[in-house]
Amino acid sequence: MAVFGLDIGTRKVAGVLGELRGDRVHIIDCAVAEHEKRAMLDGQIHNIAGVSATVKKVINELEARNGIKIKEVTTALAGRSLHTETVKVSADKKGEVSEEDILDLEIRGLKAAHERIRERDKKDFYCVGYSVSDYSLDGMPIKDAVQQTAKDSIGLRLIATFLPKIVFESMLSVLKNCSLKLRRITLEPIAALYVTIPEDMRLLNIALVDVGAGTSDIAVTERGRILAYGMIPKAGDEITEELCNEFLVDFKNGEMIKRNIGSGVIKIVDIFNNEITVTPQLFEKAVLEKIDKVAGEIADEILTLNEKQPK
Template identity: 35%
Template sequence: MSDSSKKRLKAQPKGMIFALDIGTRSIIGIAGTVEGEKLRVMAMEKEEHTQRSMIDGQIEDIEQVAKVARTVTSRLEAQLGFKLKRVCVAAAGRALRTQRASYKMEFPQPQRLDKEIISQLEAGAISEAEAAFTSGLDIDSRRQFYLVGHTAVQYYMDNYPISSLLDHQARQIQADVIATFLPSEVVESLYAAMHRIGLEVASLTLEPIAAINAVIPKNLRLLNLALVDIGAGTSDIAVSRDGGVVGYTMVTVAGDEITEALMKNYLLDFNAAESVKMQLGAQKSVSVTDILGIEQTITQDDMMHCIEESAATLCREIAEHICEVNGGPASAVFLAGGGSKLASIRAGIASYMNVDVNRVAIAGNNFQTYAFSDTYDLNDPEYATPLGIAISAGLNMITESFHVTLNGSRARLFRNSTMTVLDILMMNGFSYQDLLPRTGQKLTILLNGSQTVFYGTPGDPAVLLLNGREAKISDVVYTGDSIDFTPAVHGQPAQCRLKDLLAGSPDQAATVNGGVVPLDTPLKNGDAVITASGAPAPGRPSPAAETAGEPAVSAQPAATSEPDAPVSPAGGIELILNNKPVVLPGKPDGSPYYLMDMLEWSGIDLENPTGEIVLRVNGSDSTFLQDLKSGDRLEIFFAPGHAGKPK
């Protein structure tokens, strides 16, 4: 198509879905529109790579891949009469890694389990998976991995497995999850190739997710089914069970190993060996010229004998990976991709899985559930991934119109179902540790024989806004939503120097651990300090002691003390916190106290949350930044079944 013709093309219609499957051997493009509940495929094009610019599904040569993608796109534009601009793509599974992890929460008494508690449970499991995954990486590796999704494989309620926790009551719950990670270069190379030819990436998903969306409709996912997409470089695997997709994995053995076996045995170049492999699937013999110029005739029986070992390896690896991710053989297996057409693959996988060969089928029959065409036969298993990308986008499994802004920029999304605020944060580099502040580490010393505790400064809570309003991590995110997130800031550790204990009489003698030290010596945990006066320093009690029913005391940012009665220093305020009186001195800078200042006095353990944080002032739900005044009654506690909105 000439440049002048391109200029005359109309812009891509809003409802036009354009998908590119960028594979190891070829690029397939599909364009269509949604009619009812199905995608109508209007145009389809395929072009082989002229060079090995893709290795095992990952882009090696961005310029060459972009060149082939431009060819496919131009042909589609010529058919449609539209200039294509927005493209849906999928990241390859070659570098996909998964990590299993579990997380448990316990409550002092049976609690009703709402969505927020379940989100916190899953977030804890995701955090464990991230930690385990990171610890397993090569310390010298410079690869940066991103969490791109997770699946809750199993829930437990009071040690019994259960499919859903919502609205049940329990004292102990657990979630087992599979978290999925991809290296950043896989995604960045896709974006770079598309940008090079002027295409905007409208949606991005994982290839195994796209393929399973085309091959295994949602109404079949109650069954334990496995999809294997056998490409040229990798074989992607996805498993469904109990209504959802429960795991992904991939095998680094695929169609290229078969081609390479033919190359070595018959002295063929790669393209000739690839041609033999494809033709012998449809005819009994093929004539080919080897690299020495000698013509050979290869029969189907000859080829099967030649590739027997490579095919056995492929089938064994696929069967083992299915059993690994599924915890045993699947009830049935669907084979997709160009490699699925190879004779003996079905029987080989069935044999290694020890299931009837009729339980292993070639994909394609279910494509009609979500797609149709007046022009093309869509039942080819090679179309699983390109159709899956287009179907996912067109039917709102992942859609070009679904976009979310995070901190002012468009969030990177790997979307396959309903998404929450937590999903967005996790997909864009944040962790569960960014959600809750931690008070700085406390300092405990022995002062004149009495244990004295100094407390670190309170942390600053995270700020989480959804469309300008305070949000929960379990809130569902819809297209066009805007998220603003400022991570929690941990407080500073407690600090105390010897001279701070002698503020009243700086000239008095004192020892630290039996020795004389300079007055500006920083004290450490466990230090024993003896002063000439033998009196404890003024300070504040342990927040936990206050909530245990001890008398209220004057609170100062120093060490434990037990004055005879509450006093309110100038500028201070008196409060009731969780039904216990607390007296606070005025802040040195004259600023007001906020509700977040009282977190460490509440007795809750922010490092081990047991539910939704409830914040109330004078009986009304409040926020961390609520300023306080004398006489206010405060409530701060974890309440899993609380219906009010946490702040």
């Protein structure tokens, strides 16, 4: 059975149809549509109707090409107010460790993380994804505890990620407008990590950075485990806005300059109807300082998460 994956980004929406064949995911079809207006800022939905319209375009295209009706969706969330909590939990255990034992520990860990964040921030947050960093068996680290024999205890450490209630509920409103039932949800850097960094590569101290339009998503690995997730509300739109200010153009034309400057000189009309010429040299001069600033903030966040420079 085909599964529908949806990525609602700040600038565009991407939909993918896929199915599991053996141990591999086979991509059946995909579609992409851009928001007609700036319906999202910094990865957060601001105009529910506008985002819903873009999602419907993607769904309609995929349904028409594949002769199906899409009813369920798997998606990922981002946003400027990401909170993460790292929690260690353990339990007495003698005998063979089952999947239910591990699931029980994970649920306990998520509850503890949720309580911690509620006590500290006094606000409503939803857990949008989590990763187990490592397991332990009788106090010793182990890669996978399932079907191992415990003498006295099992444990795990997990990273739980939370976003404000408004971020989650605005996503649910969009899905409701599109007659979609939410099947699964996760956090965008979690999804990016599992797609791009295979388990064997996580032995290295690597920082993955996914620079989108509204947010830059970060995941850090070391010694075979996931160390941390992070996010900053600075990304490609910062560059576009700088071009708008420099050349006095609207956001749509600023985006056009950014995307096409690699082809050479661009001639465009500014908001006062004056024709201007943007060369690669002028482009670089306009955005270099902003690029350095965004890159610096990403680097600072990586150092905060990793507590040292990654490899």
